[in-house]
Amino acid sequence: MSLPSPNLDDRKFQDIVDDVKRQIGLRCPDWTDHNVSDPGVTLIELFAWMTEMTLYRLNQVPEKNYLKFLEMLGVTLEPPQPARTDLRFRLSRPIEDADGEEAFEVTLKPRETIAGTVRTETEESIEFATDAELRMLRPRVAYVIMAPKADLAEGEDELTRGIMEFQPGHGPFGIFSSVPRTGDALYIGFENDLSGNLVQLDVDCVQAAATGLNEDYPAQVWEWWNGVANRWERLEVPYDDTRGWNRSGYIELALPSRLLPRVLGGRRAYWVRCKYTVDPAEVPPRGPGNKGPDEYQKPPEILTLVARTVGGTAPASQATTRFLEVLGQSDGTPGQVFQLRNAPVMPRRPGEVLLVGPDGADAEDMERWTEVSDFSESGPDDRHYTCDSLTGEVAFGPSIPQPDGSARSYGAIPPKGMMIVFSAYRFGGGTAGNVREGQIRVLKSSIPYISEVTNPRRADGGRDLEDIERAKMRGRSILKIRDRAVTAEDFEHLAARASSGVGRARCIMPAPRHEWTDEASIPPGVVRLLIVPALSRGVTTPRPTDLQVPERTKRDVERYLDERRLLTTVLEVAEPDYLFVSTDIVLVADPHADADSVVRAVRDRLTEYLHPLTGGPSGTGWPFRRSFTISDLYAQVGAVPGVAFLLDAKIFVSRVANAEEGLLGPEQLVPNTEGLRVASHELLTTREHRVRARSIHQVGAEDSPLLADEL
Secondary structure: OOOOOOOOOOOOHHHHHHHHHHHHHHHOOOOOOOOOOOHHHHHHHHHHHHHHHHHHHHOOHHHHHHHHHHHHOOOOOOOOEOOEEEEEEEEEEEEEOOOOOOOOOEEEOOOOOEEEEOOOOOOOOOEEEEOOOEEEOOOOEEEEEEEOOOOOOOOOOOOOOOOEEOOOOOOOEEOOOOOOOOOOEEEEEEOOOOOOEEEEEEEEEOOOOOOOOOOOOOOEEEEEEEOOOOEEEEOEEEEEOOOOOOOOEEEEEEOOOOOOOEEEOOEEEEEEEEEEOOOOOOOOOOOOOOOOOOOOOOOOEEEEEEEEEEEEEEEEEOEEEEEEEEEEEOOOOOOOEEEOOOOOEOOOOOOOOEEEEOOOOOHHHOEEEEEOOOOOOOOOOOOEEEEOOOOOEEEOOOEEEOOOOOEEEOOOOOOOOOEEEEEEEEEEOOHHHOOOOOOEEEEOOOOOOEEEEEOOOOOEOOEOOOOHHHHHHHHHHHHHHOOOEOOHHHHHHHHHHHOOOEEEEEEEOOOOHHHOOOOOOOOOOEEEEEEEEOOOOOOOOOOOOOOOOOHHHHHHHHHHHHOOEOOOOEEEEEOOEEEEEEEEEEEEEOOOOOHHHHHHHHHHHHHHHOOOOOOOOOOOOOOOOOOEOHHHHHHHHHOOOOEEEEEEEEEEEEOEEEOOOOEEOOOEEEOOOOOEOOOOOEEEEEOOOEEEEEOHHHOOHHHOHHHHHHO
8 A cells, every 4th residue: 555645735726715815804804895806805816826836836846856766766767769670781783703703892880871761741761870880792602512311420410421512514413312301401601701791692493303392382491500509590581583493593691690600511611501391380381271382302403503792781770879079178177067969868889988088189099988877986086977868968976075074086087178078879769760671761871882771670679768657667666676587577577678679578487286277387497478579659550570579689688687587497588479359340320420430430449459568458558368358349339439339249369370471360250258268378469450330220120139129
């Protein structure tokens, strides 16, 4: 139970007027006209109104004290977070891996390569800057090897038994075994590091060499060697018109940004491979009813293979960077405060620091100072400063008088006359940067050989500046959990702090063995964290691809919680199993209302009510484990102005059939008597709603028993 908050003065306007009128008889007996028409009473009401305003301001003192106490605890407003995505650049001419070609490379520097969305009459362009260096190089293919599936002994690698190496000009080369088996693979080893490069393979294939082939759905998957995780991972293939190596054409491989070399069969290279498989778990079916790719009867064959670099991919974030901004000149006194030109400021990255040096000095020759959260542990010689992300104020340490009459400096002070320069800082961010894929198409930096740019994946993680109410609630959570993940509430709260890409988090803890169910039993010691990604305001009807949590966000959450969980806890970060809900409604509109407007209002209300982030009864997202019944549907539709009554309402649900392709399975009708029941690992989300309206004159008594009585 919360403590009662006292009202410092609860008198209202009329109370003050009545008190003053009661004093008239004692102080001014000759004043007998107390009606509102009297000029004196008018003055009394004027001053009573002014006094009421003063009392209102007085009662705000406890609220201000509350916020000041939170500030003393270190609770400040969280700055806006930038949306993050990948920018894919394409070259105006490819960098060939062929003899006699001119060797050149293109290098994109971080924070200096900027691209944005298209500017319109109503919306400004949203700019994104690269976060890492991208070098697009001439690819050098060192090895092309076919390796059949084999049972490997300990210490053996994939290129040990039965391999065949491609020799250009020696006739057709089968990329799989003579009778292809799941696990056969074509290995391509690059001599140089092509991290982030978009490599195009120009292949000349023997036409129609592979039989038993579904050209629209080839039985293959591309993978790259992840040296950090020590495993093969799925490789993105933006374009492939060879139809499973059955036609001559091009294959584009979007290589990741962290390639590491590996030695296979005594050959050291940066490896990718095309693996033959008909396993639906590795090659998910493309649509309901499709069981997967057909098996090959014989392997495809190639005559030539040439690699060229046609572009590259670099991580980017929605931010504007200012370099070497001069803040002012030091006067040598403690507690100096300087102001950045742009605020709020995003969290600083390595290298974004304060520089102190004489006027005219180069940045490399200036002293680098260290940013701290406060000066409580700073000594007189520590070159420390603080930077308020909200206001952009840069402050140096104060000098505090001591009981013995001396003064202690908390942090060093720049000497008088020294220039104060901020090496670099970023500002911007917000939910406006959460744009869909393919929206970033304008290159703002002039770079040779770059012809176009786009974002192959949606931008996510953008978050606006935190408001006061949320900061107050967060202050209570900080006092409660103390930055340790023990309970389910701790995991959910810390997951939201771990990454701006987290919209909601749901923690499922192990249940006692006697409470285990078949649908979602978690073994002891395992904590499963289900994450709903942050969505932009424009995403009212999320698609399956919108609800996929980026791997970057998962890594951020895992890394953050690993530092705060118990050593005996095993953490699993996953996504909820989404149930996409659609409805079919037939209603009767009020004769005095516009039927089309009523239909739109009902559709918008249901879309908002079932939204995974902003829906539900409390507006914070549809609750986990809460069922959706026909009575909920009737309550929401009936609350829309202009709806006379409902004739019919049905609830349909569909699941994701192919998460990678973002395809939904068939709709299933939910019985009205049971409603839609949700398991602990499932979450409802809105889909399209079909709403039809009839006028009162189009409805007969047989359409509704209630209507018959009313007529």
